[in-house]
Amino acid sequence: MLKALITLMLLPLLARAEPLLVTYPDKPPYYHDGGAHQGTGFLVDYTRQVMAKAGIAARFEFRPAKRALMEIEANRQPVCSIGWFHTPQRAAYGHYSKDIYRDLPLVVVTRTALAPQLRRHHTAAVLLRQSELVPGLIAGFSYGDAVDQLLAARRSATDRSAQSPEQNLAMVLRGHVSYTLLNPVEFQYWQQARGFSAAGLVTIAYPDLPAGSTRYLLCSHRVDDALLARINRAIDALPRPSYLP
Numbered sequence: 001m002l003k004a005l006i007t008l009m010l011l012p013l014l015a016r017a018e019p020l021l022v023t024y025p026d027k028p029p030y031y032h033d034g035g036a037h038q039g040t041g042f043l044v045d046y047t048r049q050v051m052a053k054a055g056i057a058a059r060f061e062f063r064p065a066k067r068a069l070m071e072i073e074a075n076r077q078p079v080c081s082i083g084w085f086h087t088p089q090r091a092a093y094g095h096y097s098k099d100i101y102r103d104l105p106l107v108v109v110t111r112t113a114l115a116p117q118l119r120r121h122h123t124a125a126v127l128l129r130q131s132e133l134v135p136g137l138i139a140g141f142s143y144g145d146a147v148d149q150l151l152a153a154r155r156s157a158t159d160r161s162a163q164s165p166e167q168n169l170a171m172v173l174r175g176h177v178s179y180t181l182l183n184p185v186e187f188q189y190w191q192q193a194r195g196f197s198a199a200g201l202v203t204i205a206y207p208d209l210p211a212g213s214t215r216y217l218l219c220s221h222r223v224d225d226a227l228l229a230r231i232n233r234a235i236d237a238l239p240r241p242s243y244l245p
Contacts, residue, residue: 020056020223021079022047023063023071029189029243030083030101030215033062043101046241047082047217050100053234056227072220078227080219095219095228098235103183103212106143107203109172110179115202118179124150124206127179131156136168136177143181146210166190173200183212185243 024031024039024047034040039060051058063071068081073093086096108127110118121127128135128150135151136159142148151158159177162168168180169190187203219228 019059020051020227021077022051022058022060022217023068023079023081024060024083025063025065025068025081027083027186028193029185042241042243043083043215046100046238049238050217050231050234053237054230056230069218072218075220075222078220078222078224080217080223080231082217083215084218085213086216090218093221095221095223097217097219097228098232099214099216099240100235101215101241103215104185105205105209105212106147106181107184107187107205107209108179109169109182109187109201109203111172111175112200112202114178115204118204122206123208125208127206128154133178134159136160136162136171136180138162138164138168144210144213147181166193169201181209188243 024041024044026032027041029041030043031039031041039062044060048058048060063081069090071077071079072081072090075093080097083101084090084096090096108118108124118127118133121130124147127133134157137143137151139160139162143151159171162171162180165180165182165186168177168182169187171177172180182203184203187201191197217231219231
């Protein structure tokens with residue numbers, strides 16, 4: 001009986017001693033599985049530095065994006081996930097850290113031969129209205145409120161068959177779609193990725209494509225205020241990351 005009572009008294013201490021679960025989706029070069037289930041990517045590396053600076057033991061595991069959000073909303077354990085944009089819906093069930101990174105503005109990626117035709121349209125708003133130029137987009141992906149509204153107002157078809165930026169770029173290169181929208185960091189990554197060549201593709205920057213969204217750690221409510229404060233102090237103490245290809 002005494003042994004069982006001691007065990008019950010120690011359970012909260014043992015729970016706090018468990019490493020904090022930190023999850024990441026698959027979106028290189030920000031975060032992805034580097035093989036042998038070892039998370040890699042410049043925001044994974046940065047988050048490891050944050051946890052070390054905060055003195056927090058952490059284990060890093062891959063999660064599909066939807067499952068990562070479901071785990072945070074379920075609030076069954078302390079968990080943080082890397083790189084999420086701020087939305088009111090997510091703020092209702094999770095804690096956000098201080099900002100860890102801001103994306104660069106999106107660029108349009110097209111074939112070199114098609115670039116002069118696209119450049120005749122001086123804004124993205126005008127480009128997206130051109131029915132003869134079909135954008136290739138990633139299924140289920142948001143391009144930010146401003147661009148999503150432009151896409152919703154488009155009266156002609158878009159192609160949302162691609163499941164990843166790599167597939168999207170390949171479709172542009174082969175002429176299946178006219179262009180895509182992509183973060184420059186991701187374009188540079190896929191330019192250099194083994195097994196994929198972006199030769200024959202160029203980027204076009206448009207003045208009305210807005211600044212990129214800010215990314216945060218999103219944590220379940222089981223991550224208490226004291227632990228989140230330690231994470232935020234570590235973020236303040238470290239320079240924000242940048243991606244240098």
